[in-house]
Amino acid sequence: MEKKLLLGNEAVARGLYEAGVKVISSYPGTPSTEITEAASKYDEMYSEWAPNEKVAFEVAIGASFGGARSFCAMKHVGLNVAADPLYTASYIGVNGGMVCAVADDPGMHSSQNEQDSRRHAIAAKVPMLEPADSQEALDFTKIAFDLSEQFDTPFLLRLSTRISHSRSLVNISERAELPLKEYKKDVMKNVMMPAMAKKAHVKVEARNEALADWADTAAFELGVNKEEIFNTEIGIIAAGTTYNYAREAMGENASYLKLGIVNPLPKKAIIDFASKVKTLYVIEELDDIIETHCIKLGVKAIGREVFPPLGEYNQSMIASAILGTRKETVAVDCEIPPRPPVLCAGCPHRGLYYALKNLNLYVSGDIGCYTLGAQAPLAMMDTCVCMGASVSALHGYNTARGTDAAKKSIAVIGDSTFIHSGITGLIDIVYNKGMSTVIVLDNSITGMTGHQNNPLNGKTIKGDPTTAVNLEALAKSIGINRVVVVDPFDIKATREAVKAELEAEEPSLVISRRPCALLKSVTHAPALKIDADKCVGCKMCLKVGCPAISQKIFENGKTKAVIDPNQCLGCGVCIESCRLGAIGNN
Amino acid sequence: MNGINILIVGVGGQGTLLASKLMGKIFIDSGMDVKVSEVHGMSQRGGSVVTYVRAGEKVFSPVIDMGEADVIISFEALESARWLPYLKKGGTVISNTAQIDPMPVIMGNAVYPENVLGRIADAGVKVIYANALDLATQAGSAKAVNIVLLGMAAKVLGLNYDDCLNAIRATVPAKTIEVNEKAFNLGYNL
Numbered sequence: 116m117e118k119k120l121l122l123g124n125e126a127v128a129r130g131l132y133e134a135g136v137k138v139i140s141s142y143p144g145t146p147s148t149e150i151t152e153a154a155s156k157y158d159e160m161y162s163e164w165a166p167n168e169k170v171a172f173e174v175a176i177g178a179s180f181g182g183a184r185s186f187c188a189m190k191h192v193g194l195n196v197a198a199d200p201l202y203t204a205s206y207i208g209v210n211g212g213m214v215c216a217v218a219d220d221p222g223m224h225s226s227q228n229e230q231d232s233r234r235h236a237i238a239a240k241v242p243m244l245e246p247a248d249s250q251e252a253l254d255f256t257k258i259a260f261d262l263s264e265q266f267d268t269p270f271l272l273r274l275s276t277r278i279s280h281s282r283s284l285v286n287i288s289e290r291a292e293l294p295l296k297e298y299k300k301d302v303m304k305n306v307m308m309p310a311m312a313k314k315a316h317v318k319v320e321a322r323n324e325a326l327a328d329w330a331d332t333a334a335f336e337l338g339v340n341k342e343e344i345f346n347t348e349i350g351i352i353a354a355g356t357t358y359n360y361a362r363e364a365m366g367e368n369a370s371y372l373k374l375g376i377v378n379p380l381p382k383k384a385i386i387d388f389a390s391k392v393k394t395l396y397v398i399e400e401l402d403d404i405i406e407t408h409c410i411k412l413g414v415k416a417i418g419r420e421v422f423p424p425l426g427e428y429n430q431s432m433i434a435s436a437i438l439g440t441r442k443e444t445v446a447v448d449c450e451i452p453p454r455p456p457v458l459c460a461g462c463p464h465r466g467l468y469y470a471l472k473n474l475n476l477y478v479s480g481d482i483g484c485y486t487l488g489a490q491a492p493l494a495m496m497d498t499c500v501c502m503g504a505s506v507s508a509l510h511g512y513n514t515a516r517g518t519d520a521a522k523k524s525i526a527v528i529g530d531s532t533f534i535h536s537g538i539t540g541l542i543d544i545v546y547n548k549g550m551s552t553v554i555v556l557d558n559s560i561t562g563m564t565g566h567q568n569n570p571l572n573g574k575t576i577k578g579d580p581t582t583a584v585n586l587e588a589l590a591k592s593i594g595i596n597r598v599v600v601v602d603p604f605d606i607k608a609t610r611e612a613v614k615a616e617l618e619a620e621e622p623s624l625v626i627s628r629r630p631c632a633l634l635k636s637v638t639h640a641p642a643l644k645i646d647a648d649k650c651v652g653c654k655m656c657l658k659v660g661c662p663a664i665s666q667k668i669f670e671n672g673k674t675k676a677v678i679d680p681n682q683c684l685g686c687g688v689c690i691e692s693c694r695l696g697a698i699g700n701n
Numbered sequence: 702m703n704g705i706n707i708l709i710v711g712v713g714g715q716g717t718l719l720a721s722k723l724m725g726k727i728f729i730d731s732g733m734d735v736k737v738s739e740v741h742g743m744s745q746r747g748g749s750v751v752t753y754v755r756a757g758e759k760v761f762s763p764v765i766d767m768g769e770a771d772v773i774i775s776f777e778a779l780e781s782a783r784w785l786p787y788l789k790k791g792g793t794v795i796s797n798t799a800q801i802d803p804m805p806v807i808m809g810n811a812v813y814p815e816n817v818l819g820r821i822a823d824a825g826v827k828v829i830y831a832n833a834l835d836l837a838t839q840a841g842s843a844k845a846v847n848i849v850l851l852g853m854a855a856k857v858l859g860l861n862y863d864d865c866l867n868a869i870r871a872t873v874p875a876k877t878i879e880v881n882e883k884a885f886n887l888g889y890n891l
Binding site for chain 1: 712713714722725726729734735736737738739740741742746747748749761762764765766767768769779780782783784786787788789790801802803804805806807808809810811812813814817820823824825826843847854
């Protein structure tokens with residue numbers, strides 16, 4: 116058997132391959148993205164980027180109806196978008212096995228909230244497995260497909276940043292090539308109207324009970340749940356990455372009940388384990404779901420009392436909470452300035468924001484690289500909620516505050532986010548006679564998640580050419596008369612165009628179009644320079660917020676601006692900021 | 702806790718991921734269990750980034766907490782100082798001398814501390830440093846900064862020289878092998 120060092124996400128993709136999966140549809144979202152990217156490298160499986168998570172989930176349901184093993188992946192907030200099909204797919208069940216991977220982000224490395232996806236599993240009454248390393252990510256993926264077919268239910272696979280983005284050793288094996296299951300029309304099973312759903316709900320409750328029994332029995336035989344008895348003074352119940360932290364912190368000075376199925380939870384196994392240990396801890400990041408379950412079982416455990424509901428855990432904080440130990444540390448004797456992420460040098464979003472910076476606009480923001488423009492010095496965002504909210508929330512804001520506000524407000528939304536769920540908000544604006552100005556920042560790629568193709572850039576997940584959505588024609592077809600395209604590196608033209616659209620008392624769509632500076636296909640102008648003889652150190656160019664421009668103290672003691680030639684991509688956005696004409700090619 | 706804990710830190714976009722991948726491969730080839738924890742997504746856009754590499758007989762946790770790292774490999778001087786509390790007592794900092802101003806410094810709202818690496822040494826920590834960009838350029842590509850630092854770390858950690866070169870040859874694109882070997886040697890023989 117071959118051993119490989121795989122990311123948790125790559126291991127899930129390998130599990131899909133080995134499980135004989137045929138259809139994969141996902142929307143990118145950190146930390147889940149690399150599952151589908153890695154899966155797309157296997158030609159035996161069809162894979163695609165869908166416009167959003169709801170579509171992805173529904174494509175997977177459809178493929179399951181069609182008799183194939185199917186899969187979709189998303190980040191935690193993506194499952195909110197896909198929640199509608201999830202809750203009813205639970206009632207219907209499957210034909211071919213179906214698994215949805217959902218990646219939580221405790222500590223919010225790249226997310227707008229810290230929600231716990233186990234809540235969705237409980238509410239939708241869908242079983243959920245949670246691996247603790249890459250090997251389990253592969254194994255549990257395969258087990259989930261078998262169980263999906265055995266129990267007639269879609270399965271959730273819960274990941275977290277530290278599982279998805281950690282590499283560990285994995286044993287890989289061959290693919291099981293499975294024939295399509297027969298499709299048989301079955302209205303009672305597959306059409307959810309009240310009469311059918313009432314019967315299906317009975318089935319779902321019984322299934323949940325059967326799965327809870329499975330969690331107490333077969334789950335241990337398969338190694339999905341594990342009991343490890345060492346020292347019985349302390350017992351620890353944990354799942355996923357927190358098991359690793361606990362195991363590292365306590366070694367064989369404690370005993371462990373490691374749960375691989377986190378919904379439904381076992382009952383008897385927990386009561387048994389609790390009876391074997393003197394003091395029982397439940398260690399779980401985010402919500403106290405296992406602890407609440409213990410209380411319901413009448414099992415006394417220490418959880419939230421010492422472990423917080425916020426952020427990521429690690430071995431030291433667990434050792435500190437249980438044993439009171441602390442590690443010695445060293446530090447330097449001065450303040451260390453923070454280093455927040457910034458828009459890259461040469462980023463087209465900077466041009467758009469800089470062009471509009473002095474117009475004193477209310478900016479309804481959205482999710483993507485351009486959210487970084489919320490920070491100083493650009494500070495070009497007033498609100499940001501979720502994917503697509505920029506457009507609909509701007510309509511709400513303008514409806515509340517009236518025409519004058521609408522002439523001083525914009526929505527900014529990326530190309531991929533607009534297709535995800537901005538288009539519906541735009542239709543709302545047109546249909547309900549709004550006059551909002553919406554700007555699509557079209558950089559020809561889904562950027563923040565690491566460059567995925569999308570329906571606007573004319574390329575499939577594999578990079579093959581396909582039909583691209585024509586944004587201008589789309590806007591016209593839903594009734595927007597004012598559609599303009601600007602180049603965000605042309606600061607003056609961009610500013611004038613947006614001002615004209617703000618004045619117009621009807622909806623406008625401005626397309627700010629220039630590809631992401633990090634795309635390999637993009638060529639750059641030579642790095643710019645600042646003429647030290649002309650520069651008076653006024654710092655106006657620093658307000659562009661470009662990481663390539665900084666201040667330097669010259670030998671004569673004067674502070675002037677300089678451009679780092681290793682970072683500058685020659686975009687020229689800073690040229691306009693200098694009234695003395697000090698920035699150029701010489 | 703036995704085994705080796707390595708923290709690789711820098712500024713998003715500097716190539717810390719390749720360094721951690723190579724480190725992981727070197728330890729696996731020598732028969733150890735390995736976990737590597739990476740950062741993807743938002744912080745990659747010019748923010749402070751950290752990757753954890755852990756090797757040993759059996760590794761459970763993929764992360765390294767404060768006071769646990771044997772070595773910090775840093776691509777940028779300020780980041781060496783930021784992550785210093787993660788160093789174990791008696792550990793070593795291997796740092797590039799490069800200074801990249803973070804946005805609050807560019808804006809004039811914060812100050813980039815003077816003599817950062819000297820301050821780390823003043824705190825009683827062993828610091829090994831080099832201008833990795835100069836050495837990488839000397840080797841033939843400014844992009845080989847990560848391999849120069851890897852060479853420096855290999856020396857400090859006492860890693861087998863041939864294992865390191867084999868891992869590099871197996872990981873980097875064929876046409877860059879020569880440059881990367883040179884870069885590794887420049888760091889290793891510093």
